[in-house]
Amino acid sequence: MPRRPVKPEDRQRVARACDQCKASKKRCNGNQPCDACGKKGSSEACHYTRGRRRHPLPRRSSTTSQNVGVTEPNSSENRTSVGESMVSPMSSWNVHGQSTQTSSSEGMDQPPLMLSSVNGEKVFVGNTAAISFLRFLQKTLERHVGPSGFTVADDSHKLFEADTADVDPNSVYDSLSIDDKRAFVQVFLDASSGLLDLFSWEDVFRLLGSHEPISPSAIQPTSQRLSSLETASLYLMIAIGAQCRQSVDDATWASKLFSYARKLALEGMLANPSLDLVRVFLLMAFYMFGACRRNSAFMYLGVASKAADILGLHSSTQYKHLPQEAKDARLRTAKSLRVFDVICNSILGRPSSTPSVRTGRTSYVTKSSDMNPEVTYKALALGASYEISAILNEAVAKSAEVGLDMETTEAFVLALRQRSRTFPPILRHHGSDNDFDTRHITIGNVHVAGSYYFSVILVTRHCLIRHVVPLLSGQARNSLEQAQGAKSATTEDTKVAHLADACIDAASLMAQMCHQVMKSGMLVGNMCILKAWIFATGLVLGFSLLVEDGPNFAQKRAAFLKSLHVLGELKRMSPQAEQYYNILMSFHQSIKSYREQLDREKQESRPTLVDCVFLTDFTADLNDAEHIATQLPSPDTTLLEPSLAEWPLELDQMGAVANDVGPIDPALMGDNDIIMRMLWDVDRYAGEYLDPLLPEVDVGLGCSAHIEGPLA
Template identity: 35%
Template structure:
């Protein structure tokens, strides 16, 4: 029987409800985390709705697992935990005092949605792949729909592969594992490139005292030797993958990966070990560079399950034996490396993380994390990955994004950045070795780009909301019908949208500086996804504004430059380059339409009579003529700039010549038609005198 109805006077109501319960209009228990959030597995994102100071008692309800350390104070008197800045969500940073209005701003409904994509391996109707709403591919579909709505069909919005997820085919080469492809010195050079490619993401603590014995070409005998040999093979393969592809390097890459993969699957899955976690972590990183993200995602799952079986996620007392302490530090660095890569890949693909459920509710690091020897790049990336996981859980697990939550998450990111070591902020010139300097620079770039990517994920829902309003206002301002009510922007949402654009600009500027210095590797598996996400944000901003910002335009073209370099040996980067190039063509078309509409409104008494480009005898609209011109041009790379010349670079590739800049605006030679110029026929006759 149903329970008797409770009289309204006898109902017990909580004084404060959490954000999630208030959004879904469900009854909240009033303590944090509340019952509803615990049952739904989102306890760590449960925070009070009304005011920020009420979130303070939550940290006292959960006992800390680590030792108590006095936190340093900022210049403004606030305290931040250096080991775990993410615990200070209850205390807003003073620099974000201007964003307190966001606590009362309306929530933003997510316009990006999870998608099911097809694989490109010949089975379009069979292999269905999932990407979440936080993925750049989901944001790409939203951008395509927006472009179609405002300029009509284009190659950017209506291409044949819009529902495909690019995945390269696997290479199954037959090899003789007893014959080495390179010498010990060449192996050492490849391993140095491996350290540069994984700097800021990995620290496997393997090649230290016994690095010489690890690259010995002798055939391993025991299972442990075979395991270590597989790890070294994968390191060599990743190092070769990051170098320019010639016949020798490509042979080394495929040979050592195939041999390391074969040694991995021989007998190592029967018993979990520390080396098993290492080898699957390395195979996952290699697969990301080989444009096989689904395989990399599955390998990360195996590494995560093996780490759980070995108790990497648990907190144990500190050992007294020095040998055990060294092993514990080794496990610590391996666990941090696994967390970084798993949470990064999951956020890029918008998929649930295998590590996320294992993280503590209060984001308190285990005590053995702080006891491990310092690796500033690894520790900073690990702390940032915890905040990144919280961003996904707080903002993208619900139907709406809260401006209050975004403000608090930005406070965490700001506290993390304020106490970033100086060695991660500057380029140290004290390294005399070029390989060490490159590793140091790439490490700092990886950490900086991960931070900017986290800011983009926090603020991108508000960017979509603000730019949609601006597009509506722009459409109404150019409309010839009677003026109607114009939507207004929320002030807090506008600040968050500006932060999204600024973060994308800073990320691409950082990458361009490293690229111009010649320190970028030829295969950057995580960086190309960061650049693609930032370029989409800037492209959306450029499409939504009537005025041209020269800085944003230059940075956007810089993203094309980096992707063009990476596309030489990365199919994924080539796919990103094609998408961003077509987006640039759509932006140019949008700007031409806005200029034509503004000219039409300004010149009501005059119209153009004749144009040499309109050669058809029958009347033809502007859109039909542009579509016909698009069909007659090169469908892939020539869409970035219409009818511009192509220059052949030193490496044999073709690059489009961008139009010149005059007073901060694109100067289109195609716009200089013959009727605007004077002809001087007497000059031709003067040469014969």
């Protein structure tokens, strides 16, 4: 009696064994090479031959792209998901780098995932998320480099959620002064600039003035008292400001104030939707993103979105009879909710739950000359983010439904560029360094520009995959080099390469912008959205470093190191940024191993008329050279300070160490000053891919990636 077919999700064995294991009737684990061949020392003979038997496994189609990858992330038996198709024996690219029956465009996307939450429940992550791209990179590098700390990381199977200490909401603070609260609110307004525009300074002054004073010496109480939701809004703004400042005491205040504000928000059991209710839950979502509790943040966003839908905030024509101030407040809240919802969901590849503002009045900026410049800027920044988010949300939805072809991708990129070119000059420049009066403008411009760069990265990333993956195989790399030398290159290949360059350019500009603003001291300690953007940027730049690219390689490498540097600063106050940083550092080591492998292959394949008689370990020599380089004194000093060996290092200091060689005291250098200079010159201009912990030359991004401001 024939055996009953086994469902893919219940399969306990791999779908097909390699030729060696099949001949010897050994159990094969389906890897390349498999464990059995590796133990026998016949890794090169480990091949998979496609049989005539049709396996009962699902095939990817354009109508089922949303459901193909929604499986257990740990299940090694389901080998037909899109991202794994490049690294499994049944993929569209087999072990020899040759194309099989499945088209390359179908085999180079990242599948959606189901990751484990803190309590073990599975949560959905879409195919456009950076986490999906991370899983794809892990599988790809495991195939080409082998298992490493980056490819076997268990953290990638879980959606990271930081632990938060429970705080008694009844312990209300009683020692913050009005000035302290005003300072915290200012930090909140700076950190949320370009994303949220819920309260003006007039609203803040009203809330502070009507709030019950902390002590008799403070402002005298007034007859007007705040509602519980207004009080919760004030506490949440203060809590977010404390969360964003770089202080342990501020973090304690943040958790206490958030707990009390959440208690006030839930007192009415959500029975009466109001504009204040939408604001409160939107602020709680913003706080939870900063606290690395994204699942909770999405729950709060859902409540705010549904309350806004009930109130009709998305239809501006429905409240045109209200006073001007009330109409502006509703429109600001509707657009803030839409922007933050789209951006947060796009980070995890999920569709937005907030409708866009329908036809009617979509701007609260008037042509009146007496309008407050700060109000005007906030309206312009939020309006720019709103326009970008509309295209971003459409791209995420389109990618999840049927995928993005070349024409659709190019159309999205052109639409984004057209939107960016309409931005006013005030959204394109960097504020003065260390001028905290203009920090809200700098951070607002970073959020506007970052939303644009991130949208381009998300839309074009599949083109980068399609362009880079064939280069990771030796035969494919040689054939592509020949094709590039010929004049008969296809139009689609040219378009793919062009869009792949756009992805790399957007990532380079993102890294350059964030690093420049970080060096100016204008970033706050906890940037809840920026850290996710930088992580996605680092993955793209690192992936591009796997391929030789002539003079552009140094530019991409410098941008990659800058993304690491920014995350190294943000991790001080954010556990999420710390996880991102650790993943990118592990990715960097895998990149280094892969490039060393390529160097060995080139060395072995290079024709030579001289035989090596005395066999040496050249890899060990290279590692020893790097180790020796770290121990050599700089021409500027006789001792290597411990701070120079720690991460993060200021990249501008790296450049100063390498380029700005000042006068040297011969007494310090001794008789070996010339030799020391020669050694440092060799290390300075070495073309090897050194560890970022070493002093590096801060290579600029050149004309194609240089910016004077976030959107220049």
